[in-house]
Amino acid sequence: MxxxxxxxxxxxxxxxxxxxxxxxxxxxGMWWTLAHTGAGRVLGAVVSVIAxxxxxxxxxxAGMLGTALLSLALWALAVAAARIASAPAHTPxxxxxxxxxxxxxxxxxxxxxxxxxxxxxxxxxxxxxxGARVVLLGAGHQDVAQLARQAVSEGADLLGVAGGDxxxxxxxxxxxxxxxxxxxIPAGTRNHFALDLGLDRDDPAAxxxxxxxxxxxxxxxxFAADRVFVNNASFGTYATVVSDPAYRDDKVRTALQTLPxxxxxxxAPRLRVRSAGAHVEGLQALLVSNNxxxxxxxxxxxxxxxxxxSGRLGxxxxxxxxxxxAARMVRGARSPNLTRFTAEEVVVEADTDTVPAGIDGxxxxxxxxxxxxxxxxxxxxxxxRHRPGVPxxxxxADWPRVTRLALGRRPPADDRDPAPA
Numbered sequence: 187m188x189x190x191x192x193x194x195x196x197x198x199x200x201x202x203x204x205x206x207x208x209x210x211x212x213x214x215g216m217w218w219t220l221a222h223t224g225a226g227r228v229l230g231a232v233v234s235v236i237a238x239x240x241x242x243x244x245x246x247x248a249g250m251l252g253t254a255l256l257s258l259a260l261w262a263l264a265v266a267a268a269r270i271a272s273a274p275a276h277t278p279x280x281x282x283x284x285x286x287x288x289x290x291x292x293x294x295x296x297x298x299x300x301x302x303x304x305x306x307x308x309x310x311x312x313x314x315x316x317g318a319r320v321v322l323l324g325a326g327h328q329d330v331a332q333l334a335r336q337a338v339s340e341g342a343d344l345l346g347v348a349g350g351d352x353x354x355x356x357x358x359x360x361x362x363x364x365x366x367x368x369x370x371i372p373a374g375t376r377n378h379f380a381l382d383l384g385l386d387r388d389d390p391a392a393x394x395x396x397x398x399x400x401x402x403x404x405x406x407x408x409f410a411a412d413r414v415f416v417n418n419a420s421f422g423t424y425a426t427v428v429s430d431p432a433y434r435d436d437k438v439r440t441a442l443q444t445l446p447x448x449x450x451x452x453x454a455p456r457l458r459v460r461s462a463g464a465h466v467e468g469l470q471a472l473l474v475s476n477n478x479x480x481x482x483x484x485x486x487x488x489x490x491x492x493x494x495x496s497g498r499l500g501x502x503x504x505x506x507x508x509x510x511x512a513a514r515m516v517r518g519a520r521s522p523n524l525t526r527f528t529a530e531e532v533v534v535e536a537d538t539d540t541v542p543a544g545i546d547g548x549x550x551x552x553x554x555x556x557x558x559x560x561x562x563x564x565x566x567x568x569x570x571r572h573r574p575g576v577p578x579x580x581x582x583a584d585w586p587r588v589t590r591l592a593l594g595r596r597p598p599a600d601d602r603d604p605a606p607a
Contacts, residue, residue: 189257194250201250208241210513217512220442221449227442271591272584279383279495281401284568288344288367291318291397292337294330294357295373296349298323303373307391309348313371316397318346323353334360342366344397344568348390350374351417352548358565359414362407367566369396376547379416382491383567384575395570404563405494408476411552413545418475418500419558420544421534422455429542429549449506457536459503461529468505469525474558475500478528497562498528531559 190198211233218230245251293313297304304310310320319342321333334345334357345361346369347354354370361368371393372380383403386392410419423445432440449470457469477491478500491500503525506512514521534541534556541554 187257189260190250190253193253201245201248201254204244205241205254208237211237214509214513217506217509220445223446268585268588272587279403279405279493281403284400284402287398287400288568289317290341291316291344291346291369292321292334292342293318293346293348293369293371294321294323294333294353295347295371296323296353299349299353299374300377301375303390304348307373307389309371309373309391309394312391312394313346313348313397316394318394318397323349330356331360338364338366344369346371348373351377351379351546354379355414355416355546358407358416361566362414362561362564365566367402367568369393369400369568378489379546382494383569384573385569386574392570392573395572396568399571400568401571403495403567403569405565405567406476406497407561407564408474408499408558409561410474410543410545410558411556413543413550413552415546416476417546418473419546419556421472421474421536421541421556422457422469423449423471424473425542425544425549426455428544428547455536455542457503457534457541459501459525459532459534461501461527461532463529464501464525464527466503466505466525469503470506471504472534473500473502474532474534475502476560481526495563496528497560498530499532499558499560501525501527501529501532531557533557 190201194201213234215230215232215234215237219227219234220230222230242251245254295304295310295313304322310322313320319337321337323330330353337345338360344367345357347357348371351374353374358368360366370380370383370385372385372387372390377385377387380393381387383405408415408419413419427441427444430440430444455470456467457472458465458467459469459472460466475491477494477496477498479502480490480492505523505525512523514523534554536554539554540551541556543550543552543556
């Protein structure tokens with residue numbers, strides 16, 4: 187704070203306001219780009235680029251650009267140091283050594299997932315060499331859950347999937363129901379679940395080491411009505427976009443064509459969510475996740491989950507109806523248009539009898555209201571003993587606690603780091 191005050195005195199306050207105004211205009215421009223078509227969309231795209239560029243030009247013309255960059259760098263350093271000083275120790279998933287390795291593992295593989303990763307990495311041959319029975323999904327619709335149940339009836343003592351997150355969730359439900367261990371092989375396109383388990387998405391064959399040199403971890407499972415999700419269940423805007431058959435082939439164009447009607451038109455969804463400690467109405471988009479996702483301001487790895495065994499759902503809702511509300515989104519978590527909390531169970535309601543939903547990216551229609559809950563430790567997963575792991579994140583900086591630490595004062599009893607497990 188002293189850097190701009192020293193260079194520009196009280197005028198630095200004006201320059202801060204100019205920067206905030208530029209961010210607000212950029213947010214408004216993004217809203218116009220998404221919520222309008224034609225000239226409105228073009229204008230929004232121009233504003234979202236011109237606004238921050240103009241702010242930087244003004245800073246440079248006034249000789250404040252270097253000062254602003256130095257001040258921002260010092261703020262980043264201060265926030266990082268505050269997180270390190272006040273954050274409790276990272277608690278990874280508890281690993282349990284295996285009493286014995288599975289004798290009859292069964293692995294379902296989708297040759298079309300991830301652009302052909304199964305064939306490219308020779309996963310079927312390597313799994314067979316490790317003693318697994320491999321079933322390849324063919325063309326057309328097949329009941330994945332029924333294939334898994336049939337494998338259990340035939341004596342399988344471990345179930346695994348080489349495919350995308352949607353297929354992982356279907357087989358994981360069967361594994362949890364029969365209390366069998368489960369193996370995740372990241373052969374899909376995104377594989378968020380595998381990433382949060384600490385697996386190497388670039389080397390899916392390494393996950394097969396879980397069959398011969400693995401450990402067991404317990405993770406939670408999410409439920410939306412009777413559907414299991416390993417990552418998240420989305421309602422509202424995103425769920426409606428993915429329902430369009432054209433979305434699979436051209437995601438960006440389909441979203442840009444669909445969003446204006448969903449954000450400002452008659453098609454705009456209006457959702458309500460309630461839990462034991464919250465009740466929010468008028469949401470356009472709602473994401474319920476199996477354990478909360480990190481925030482971009484809290485971690486260099488946003489969109490990742492710090493844990494998969496907290497026993498809590500992450501709930502993220504958005505409600506933006508006009509340009510002014512879009513501009514307020516620059517406040518981040520403090521914006522009244524953004525809802526974020528955790529719960530063990532939430533109820534999603536709508537003004538219709540059914541609710542479109544995206545369950546781990548797969549489009550489904552669920553009867554309303556939809557009860558979302560979490561089943562703590564419901565899934566036993568075998569993972570390789572040696573794997574990259576999940577990058578450690580840091581919670582938001584606790585400035586009052588950092589101040590007490592800096593002054594040498596003893597934190598209150600309930601404010602101290604928890605004892606290591």
